[in-house]
Amino acid sequence: MTERLARLCLAAVAEPGHPALSEALTEFDAEEVWAGLLDSDAGSGIAARARRLDPEQLVARTRETGQRFVMPGDPEWPQFLSELDHCESVHQLAGVPIGLWVRGRAELAALTNTSVAIVGSRAASAYGEHVAADLSVELSEAGWTVISGGAYGIDAAAHRGALAGRTPTVAVLAGGLDQPYPGGHRSLFERIVEKGLLVSELPPGEHPTRVRFLARNRLIAALSKGTVLVEAAARSGARNTVSWASALHRPVMAVPGSITSATSVTPHRLIREAEAVLVTGGAEVLEMVAPIKPLARGRATATRRTDSLSPEELRVFEMVPGRGSVSVGDLAVRAALPLPACLAALNRLAEEDFLRQDRNGSWRLPPREPQ
Amino acid sequence: MTERLARLCLAAVAEPGHPALSEALTEFDAEEVWAGLLDSDAGSGIAARARRLDPEQLVARTRETGQRFVMPGDPEWPQFLSELDHCESVHQLAGVPIGLWVRGRAELAALTNTSVAIVGSRAASAYGEHVAADLSVELSEAGWTVISGGAYGIDAAAHRGALAGRTPTVAVLAGGLDQPYPGGHRSLFERIVEKGLLVSELPPGEHPTRVRFLARNRLIAALSKGTVLVEAAARSGARNTVSWASALHRPVMAVPGSITSATSVTPHRLIREAEAVLVTGGAEVLEMVAPIKPLARGRATATRRTDSLSPEELRVFEMVPGRGSVSVGDLAVRAALPLPACLAALNRLAEEDFLRQDRNGSWRLPPREPQ
Numbered sequence: 001m002t003e004r005l006a007r008l009c010l011a012a013v014a015e016p017g018h019p020a021l022s023e024a025l026t027e028f029d030a031e032e033v034w035a036g037l038l039d040s041d042a043g044s045g046i047a048a049r050a051r052r053l054d055p056e057q058l059v060a061r062t063r064e065t066g067q068r069f070v071m072p073g074d075p076e077w078p079q080f081l082s083e084l085d086h087c088e089s090v091h092q093l094a095g096v097p098i099g100l101w102v103r104g105r106a107e108l109a110a111l112t113n114t115s116v117a118i119v120g121s122r123a124a125s126a127y128g129e130h131v132a133a134d135l136s137v138e139l140s141e142a143g144w145t146v147i148s149g150g151a152y153g154i155d156a157a158a159h160r161g162a163l164a165g166r167t168p169t170v171a172v173l174a175g176g177l178d179q180p181y182p183g184g185h186r187s188l189f190e191r192i193v194e195k196g197l198l199v200s201e202l203p204p205g206e207h208p209t210r211v212r213f214l215a216r217n218r219l220i221a222a223l224s225k226g227t228v229l230v231e232a233a234a235r236s237g238a239r240n241t242v243s244w245a246s247a248l249h250r251p252v253m254a255v256p257g258s259i260t261s262a263t264s265v266t267p268h269r270l271i272r273e274a275e276a277v278l279v280t281g282g283a284e285v286l287e288m289v290a291p292i293k294p295l296a297r298g299r300a301t302a303t304r305r306t307d308s309l310s311p312e313e314l315r316v317f318e319m320v321p322g323r324g325s326v327s328v329g330d331l332a333v334r335a336a337l338p339l340p341a342c343l344a345a346l347n348r349l350a351e352e353d354f355l356r357q358d359r360n361g362s363w364r365l366p367p368r369e370p371q
Numbered sequence: 372m373t374e375r376l377a378r379l380c381l382a383a384v385a386e387p388g389h390p391a392l393s394e395a396l397t398e399f400d401a402e403e404v405w406a407g408l409l410d411s412d413a414g415s416g417i418a419a420r421a422r423r424l425d426p427e428q429l430v431a432r433t434r435e436t437g438q439r440f441v442m443p444g445d446p447e448w449p450q451f452l453s454e455l456d457h458c459e460s461v462h463q464l465a466g467v468p469i470g471l472w473v474r475g476r477a478e479l480a481a482l483t484n485t486s487v488a489i490v491g492s493r494a495a496s497a498y499g500e501h502v503a504a505d506l507s508v509e510l511s512e513a514g515w516t517v518i519s520g521g522a523y524g525i526d527a528a529a530h531r532g533a534l535a536g537r538t539p540t541v542a543v544l545a546g547g548l549d550q551p552y553p554g555g556h557r558s559l560f561e562r563i564v565e566k567g568l569l570v571s572e573l574p575p576g577e578h579p580t581r582v583r584f585l586a587r588n589r590l591i592a593a594l595s596k597g598t599v600l601v602e603a604a605a606r607s608g609a610r611n612t613v614s615w616a617s618a619l620h621r622p623v624m625a626v627p628g629s630i631t632s633a634t635s636v637t638p639h640r641l642i643r644e645a646e647a648v649l650v651t652g653g654a655e656v657l658e659m660v661a662p663i664k665p666l667a668r669g670r671a672t673a674t675r676r677t678d679s680l681s682p683e684e685l686r687v688f689e690m691v692p693g694r695g696s697v698s699v700g701d702l703a704v705r706a707a708l709p710l711p712a713c714l715a716a717l718n719r720l721a722e723e724d725f726l727r728q729d730r731n732g733s734w735r736l737p738p739r740e741p742q
Contacts, residue, residue, distance in 0.1 A: 127629060127631075130631075131630060131631075255630060256627030256628065256630065256639060256642070256649070257627065257628070257629060257630075258498060258628060258629060259502060259626060259627065259628075259651040259652065260498075260501075260502075264627075265651075268627060268649055271627070271642060271649045272648065272649040272650070272651075272655070274645075277643065278639055278642045278643045279643075280630040280636075280639050280643075281630065284643070
């Protein structure tokens, strides 16, 4: 069994948002983890699901329903999903997905690299749907990908708006991509697939559950550079996506509305409590998610060399003392990164000559060059 | 000539918002200043106006039009107007008023002691007028005085709402109180006078000018404990009242609305730039202007911030008045401490932000923070 097939099988039996398997994969090969699961004699749960799974059938069904399986290491895998690894849990859910089922012509990493989540109530007002669609057209025209769920209300309005623009849209669903939910959005999903993507953490055939919706919300937040809440009543699931965006330290934005509208209660509360920034249009959203451009305009010469580093690489780099050297193990501890991630970051940092390795294997800054 | 008559005359010839005369009155008696003005042989300006003024006629006209003249030291004079003394100028205007013409049955100090300004566009939307009226009813029912101007739109809606509640309302006008402006609000003003107050810095007979409106805005902000902006387009005079409230370190609040409404552009911008706190109802307004009550209710048994202070520090802290500032010398006397001990205590109190120092070296409480 190949590593890819093992990971596909693991992703198919794991319940989204429970990071145990995903964490095991940072230490062991997928084949080992899968073999371990099959060896277990538990009568129910994940081990039982693993024994019942027919890998060949899963591969066939993935292919037959027009899907592909994307996993860490694939060129299409969005690097920044790994930030879920260190992220606080929300409603007891957490973790980097083991892999994703994807359907559509676009490339996931390319589309999500400049993307904004637009979320909100299913029971949206006409105002909310209008605003979501307008915002999406603007962002899409500006070259930004709109990411949302597949629900009625704000989700659908966001996709419709983006479909009118020039950039494909991404819908992240809480069930298998061959099980369109809600059924009334079958044709909307087909239109999304033509240029954009459907994405799910669940294998073909699976149906959404309440917990799967919550786990799905973490993907919407994690796949986008920032989240805009358009409308949500006092108790709304859309609030959950916002919590994920906050936990991931991504910008949270909210659109105000009439104070007499029940569906603006949550956006107003978030703004009032400084958990979200008030936005009234696409330009203000882009100010938040693409702050580099206005900055660069302001001080054209001020780009730093470290701007090219990933957050993990930057964290490792910053843990290296100005004088003396430090071992890999120490660095991993200081940067609070797993050893493999730390090694990967060091590799890149050495390639770009941010760091050099001693004869004894420790890491230090290169000698300063004369100015 | 009495001090009171001299001050009445000075107030009648001074142009509001030009603090020269008001500052002279901190050093000299009103009679001296008035005599000095009459002695000047300037052919125009304030001296010429002073020579033309007939004091007896002014007194008669004030009385005949149902007005009274209220000045510093009077029981009815709101103490906290003196904060205008140290306040940064806005649009080159500044200063504590020399006195105020007041019409109505209520007492100015009593009414303004628990008061909120509600301001906004003349060209308000139906939504804005609805919101202003609702907010005013709520505040008025809660025992808070609503303060506003006399214009069409938000001002009028605020007064009408407050008139439906149980607390009288205060209208601050930019011309003489016998010259109702706009004329269409004559009957509204008469209803306000029945239980509440009309207030002006200008003597009977005077008409509003653009500068007088700007100077009037400083009084609306200075007479109230906080200012709520309900609606204002991108360029609106109501923005000016907000600037005064900010300069006075009083809470600034703004009501959101539809992002497609031109009259919500300024509230949204203020909220977005953290110059105003978003409010959606009376309770949220009262949280900002009367933060002590909800705090006390919220954590009855909680430790107080002052628990960390030494007895000496606490004594100094407790001698600083709730409003206005006090010199180190005065504090040492009041706290019955030697000067070095007082200075040491002040140092610690400043470090912990219990107290702040004025530009002129006096000590005051920091502006209240939103809860």
